Every structure is written in structure tokens, then in C-alpha cells.
Amino acid sequence: MIRARPPLHDLSEKDAAASSQSIRPERLPPGQVDGEVGGGRLCRAGGGQGGQDPGPHARTVGGQLRLGPVRLDGGCHGCTSYSGLRKPAGIFLSLHWASKRRRLEGVRRYGPMWKASFGPILTVHVADPTLIEQVLRQEGLHPMRSDLSSWKDYRKLRGHHYGLLTSEGEEWQSVRSLLGKHMLRPKAVEAYDKTLNSVVGDLIAKLHLRRCSQGLITDIASEFYRFGLEGISSVLFESRIGCLDEVVPEETERFIQSINTMFVMTLLTMAMPSWLHQLFPKPWNIFCQCWDYMFDFAKGHIDQRLTAEAEKVARGEKVEGRYLTYFLSQTGLPMKTVYSNVTELLLAGVDTISSTMSWSLYELSRHPEVQASLRDEVLSVLGGRSMPVAADVARMPLLKATVKEVLRLYPVIPANARVITERDIQVGGYLIPKNTLITLCHFATSRDPAVFPNPDEFQPHRWLKRDQTYHPYASVPFGVGKRSCIGRRIAELELYLALARVSWLGLFKTLILMEFDVKPDPEGISVKPMTRTLLVPENVINLQFIER
Numbered sequence: 093m094i095r096a097r098p099p100l101h102d103l104s105e106k107d108a109a110a111s112s113q114s115i116r117p118e119r120l121p122p123g124q125v126d127g128e129v130g131g132g133r134l135c136r137a138g139g140g141q142g143g144q145d146p147g148p149h150a151r152t153v154g155g156q157l158r159l160g161p162v163r164l165d166g167g168c169h170g171c172t173s174y175s176g177l178r179k180p181a182g183i184f185l186s187l188h189w190a191s192k193r194r195r196l197e198g199v200r201r202y203g204p205m206w207k208a209s210f211g212p213i214l215t216v217h218v219a220d221p222t223l224i225e226q227v228l229r230q231e232g233l234h235p236m237r238s239d240l241s242s243w244k245d246y247r248k249l250r251g252h253h254y255g256l257l258t259s260e261g262e263e264w265q266s267v268r269s270l271l272g273k274h275m276l277r278p279k280a281v282e283a284y285d286k287t288l289n290s291v292v293g294d295l296i297a298k299l300h301l302r303r304c305s306q307g308l309i310t311d312i313a314s315e316f317y318r319f320g321l322e323g324i325s326s327v328l329f330e331s332r333i334g335c336l337d338e339v340v341p342e343e344t345e346r347f348i349q350s351i352n353t354m355f356v357m358t359l360l361t362m363a364m365p366s367w368l369h370q371l372f373p374k375p376w377n378i379f380c381q382c383w384d385y386m387f388d389f390a391k392g393h394i395d396q397r398l399t400a401e402a403e404k405v406a407r408g409e410k411v412e413g414r415y416l417t418y419f420l421s422q423t424g425l426p427m428k429t430v431y432s433n434v435t436e437l438l439l440a441g442v443d444t445i446s447s448t449m450s451w452s453l454y455e456l457s458r459h460p461e462v463q464a465s466l467r468d469e470v471l472s473v474l475g476g477r478s479m480p481v482a483a484d485v486a487r488m489p490l491l492k493a494t495v496k497e498v499l500r501l502y503p504v505i506p507a508n509a510r511v512i513t514e515r516d517i518q519v520g521g522y523l524i525p526k527n528t529l530i531t532l533c534h535f536a537t538s539r540d541p542a543v544f545p546n547p548d549e550f551q552p553h554r555w556l557k558r559d560q561t562y563h564p565y566a567s568v569p570f571g572v573g574k575r576s577c578i579g580r581r582i583a584e585l586e587l588y589l590a591l592a593r594v595s596w597l598g599l600f601k602t603l604i605l606m607e608f609d610v611k612p613d614p615e616g617i618s619v620k621p622m623t624r625t626l627l628v629p630e631n632v633i634n635l636q637f638i639e640r
């Protein structure tokens with residue numbers, strides 16, 4: 093019998109303030125009869141691994157008793173269902189209530205699979221590479237991360253279309269295929285290296301400017317936010333929007349602020365049933381204002397760029413659109429679909445890059461020996477050239493291993509989610525009814541000592557040992573499969589170029605690691621990751637950039 097447990101009290105204050113709901117995790121004991129748990133009921137569907145009592149749903153197949161999976165509610169003969177409840181926000185909301193510490197705690201207490209409820213929403217957590225693989229292999233034709241209901245509600249309210257993050261089914265598939273051609277094919281992505289290199293040059297110039305006494309740069313992430321936005325904008329519009337200028341345009345700052353506030357408000361709006369928005373309108377209103385600003389920002393840039401292009405054509409000039417928005421606008425998709433996709437791509441390209449850059453330099457500053465090896469590797473590949481091209485990265489294994497290791501330790505999206513809508517699936521011997529939110533806790537698997545020895549240590553070389561392999565689903569920061577991160581190749585290229593690139597800037601060579609020795613904050617403050625929807629540094633990261 094499962095006992096209802098008291099709420100977990102390991103919520104950080106920020107988490108608790110944002111959620112106001114309690115988390116109630118429960119162990120999933122194979123094949124046992126259970127009580128009500130957090131809005132969902134665990135009911136016996138078979139004999140379980142012990143197999144003494146086959147239970148009411150057990151079946152005999154071919155003369156043998158089928159291993160009895162536990163069936164969770166939703167599709168189980170009259171058990172409680174989710175009808176009338178708002179569906180969960182999967183990738184975002186599940187991250188929140190299954191925060192980093194909570195998930196690690198979940199694994200410690202309940203093993204690799206447990207269920208937890210967040211107010212009315214129930215989610216099954218899996219925190220084992222084999223189980224994650226089982227879920228993803230059964231994700232179906234058009235995988236669904238989650239319902240992201242408040243994001244969709246906003247779009248419906250304003251008459252916007254869905255972008256790749258929010259669309260589902262055939263609609264998602266058709267845009268994914270179009271974008272995939274320009275975002276996933278190695279050759280197509282390599283073509284962005286020139287554009288991205290110019291953004292990196294500006295970043296380095298900005299770092300020079302920002303250095304105060306002893307080379308200290310405070311709050312390095314704030315610079316990397318702007319770098320992330322400038323990078324993705326350059327890929328989308330092939331023009332620069334001034335995020336790394338000495339004086340940052342106000343609209344850029346407001347866009348970044350809107351992303352942050354929108355994420356916080358996502359949690360609140362998802363946790364509230366929609367009728368509550370009438371009674372407590374503030375979170376919903378702020379949420380809509382943020383999205384309004386983000387949609388306007390994207391539309392403004394798209395219209396400006398396409399108008400300039402049309403004027404060129406009218407003048408009989410040649411148009412060489414190599415940027416993503418141009419490709420999208422040529423596909424025959426309605427402009428509203430172009431606007432929503434560009435808005436969502438802009439949004440996706442900011443925190444992800446900023447956080448990974450911040451952690452990369454944070455770890456490198458604490459590991460001068462890795463920094464030195466990386467420097468040697470880059471120099472030997474470039475052999476005197478000042479400008480790397482995307483193809484150079486293939487000969488920089490340590491650079492790739494460094495980014496891989498950073499994302500193992502600090503996956504920006506620390507848990508992923510799937511809602512399998514087509515059918516019930518079996519995972520770890522349990523039958524999970526369709527439409528159940530399943531949280532894939534890859535933060536926990538990537539810090540599991542059984543998979544990665546010394547899991548909390550930054551050891552990029554672990555990825556370079558020929559005799560060592562790891563379970564392919566143990567560290568999956570970009571997700572796996574059809575619905576995995578479509579920006580992965582662009583993100584990786586941007587990170588590699590930023591960490592390794594030598595460029596001409598004025599009269600001298602610059603490279604983040606070549607130009608500077610990056611050292612920790614002299615105050616010696618260490619920074620931990622925390623979950624604020626995405627995995628972010630708990631405190632500001634200050635680093636010293638000492639000119640070499």
C-alpha cells in the first residue's frame with residue numbers, strides 16, 4: 093500500500109513562490125494495490141515483478157502470466173482522469189516542478205521511476221537511460237512534448253499561428269521538414285559560420301570594453317544573453333540588430349526581459365485554471381504583454397528585412413537571401429506562420445546559448461589545464477590562420493568534448509517531456525496510459541555515478557577515451573529523435589566559434605581563450621545551477637579576463 097507522503101520541502105524559495113502548489117512524489121511499486129495519490133490513482137494491473145498476486149487486470153497469454161504492469165490513471169477502467177484539467181506544459185512546467193534537486197532527491201528516494209503531482213497535474217518521472225530510451229522509442233509519428241496550453245491560448249486569443257515549439261501533428265511535421273533542410277543539414281549550417289563569426293568578433297570587442305579593474309567582468313551571463321540574441325538574429329535575418337553595440341538598443345533589452353518574464357508567468361498561468369484568469373488577471377495579462385512584445389519585435393524585423401529585399405528586386409538588383417527568414421518566406425507558408433516560427437526561434441536561441449556559454453567559461457576558468465590544452469588544439473588546427481571555418485571544428489575533438497561535458501553537467505533544459513497520445517505504452521514494466529505526461533529526467537541520468545564516474549566533476553577528456561562508452565540516452569541535452577532540438581547544429585557551431593575562434597579585430601588577433609586567460613572571480617565564489625524553468629546559474633557569474 094502506498095502511503096500518501098507529505099509535500100517535499102526541498103523546493104527552493106523561488107520555486108515555492110512561483111508554484112504555490114505542493115509536490116507529492118510517490119514510488120511506483122511494481123504490481124501493488126495503491127491508494128489515491130495526488131490527483132491520480134495507481135491501480136493494480138497485474139502481478140508485478142513479485143508476481144504473487146496477478147491482480148484484477150492480469151492476463152494469461154500463451155499459458156503464461158504476463159508480467160503485470162502497473163497502470164496509471166487516465167485510461168484505466170474508471171480511474172480518475174484529467175478531463176476538465178489544464179494539460180501540463182511539459183518541457184517547461186515539468187522542469188519546474190521537477191526541479192534539479194527534486195529530481196535527484198526523487199531518484200534517491202524512489203528509484204528510477206516515480207510519479208508526482210503538481211496541483212491537478214500528474215506526471216510520471218523516469219530517471220534511467222534505459223527507461224528514457226524506452227519512452228522515446230515509443231513516441232510515435234508526431235511526438236508531443238506537452239500541451240503548452242497557455243502558450244496556445246495566447247496564440248488563439250490574438251489570432252497568431254503556432255510555431256515549431258507549439259504546433260503538433262501534421263502541422264508541426266510540415267514546418268519541421270521545411271526548417272530541417274536549413275537547420276539540420278551540416279552543409280546548410282556550415283554556411284552560417286561567416287555570419288556567426290562576425291557576431292563573435294563583436295562579443296570579444298564587448299568583453300574588452302566591459303573589463304574593469306583586474307580584468308573582472310561582472311555578470312557575464314547578461315553579455316551572453318545579448319550574444320545569443322544577436323547570434324540567432326543574424327542567422328534569421330542575416331543582418332545585425334545591435335545587441336553587442338556599446339549602447340544596447342532599448343528594444344533588445346525589452347525583448348530579453350520579455351522572455352524572462354514570460355517564462356516565469358508561464359508557470360503561473362499553467363498552474364491556474366483559465367477561469368481563474370478572470371479573478372486574478374495580473375499573471376495572464378503580463379504573460380500576454382510579454383508575448384505581444386516578442387511577436388511585435390519579430391514581425392518588425394521580418395517585415396523590415398523582406399521589404400528591403402523586395403525593394404532590391406524592384407530595382408533589378410540580385411537578391412542573395414541566405415537567411416532563415418528568407419527561406420521560410422519562400423516556402424508558400426502563410427506569413428502568420430512565418431511570424432510565429434521566427435518568434436519561437438528567437439526565443440529558443442537566447443537563454444540556451446547564454447547559459448551554456450556562461451557555464452563553459454565558468455568551468456574553464458576553474459580548469460586552467462583544460463584551457464591550455466584547448467588553446468593548443470585550436471592553434472594547431474588553425475596553423476597561423478586567423479579565421480576558423482565550420483569545417484575546422486571536426487579536427488577539434490577537445491573543443492567538442494568540452495561543450496558536451498558542459499551540457500552534461502548543466503543541461504539548459506534539465507528535463508524533457510513526452511505525452512504519448514496514440515496509445516498506452518510499457519515502460520520499465522509499467523503500463524502508462526496514453527495522454528500521461530512523462531518527464532524524462534536527464535539531469536539526473538547525466539549526474540548518475542553509475543553511468544559517469546565522478547559525475548559532478550568537469551572532465552571533458554572522459555568523452556575522448558576510446559575504451560569508454562556511455563549509454564546513448566544518459567546525457568541527452570538536445571533531446572533525441574524526431575522532435576529533438578532543431579537548433580542543435582546552429583547552437584553547437586555558435587558555441588564552438590565563440591569558444592575557439594580567432595578573428596581579425598582591428599589590428600590584433602582575438603580569441604576568447606587566446607586573447608584572455610579566463611580566471612575565476614577573485615572573491616572565490618562558486619556558483620551552483622538552479623532550475624528557474626530552465627537551468628540557470630543560481631548567482632551571477634563574475635570572471636576575470638586577463639589579457640595574455
Ligand code: HEM
Pocket residue numbers: 183237256257268324436437438440441442444445448499503504505508509568569570571572573574575576577578579580582583
Ligand atoms: C545549448 C543550446 C540548446 C539546447 C541545450 C537546446 C535544447 C533543446 C531541447 C532539450 C529541446 C527539446 C527536444 C525534445 O523534445 O526532444 C529543444 C527543442 C527546440 N529547440 Fe533547442 N536547444 C538549444 C539551442 C537552440 C537554438 C539556438 C535554437 C534556435 C535556433 C533552438 C530551437 C529549438 C526549437 C525550435 C525546438 C523545438 C523543436 C520541435 O519541437 O520540433 N534550440 N531544444
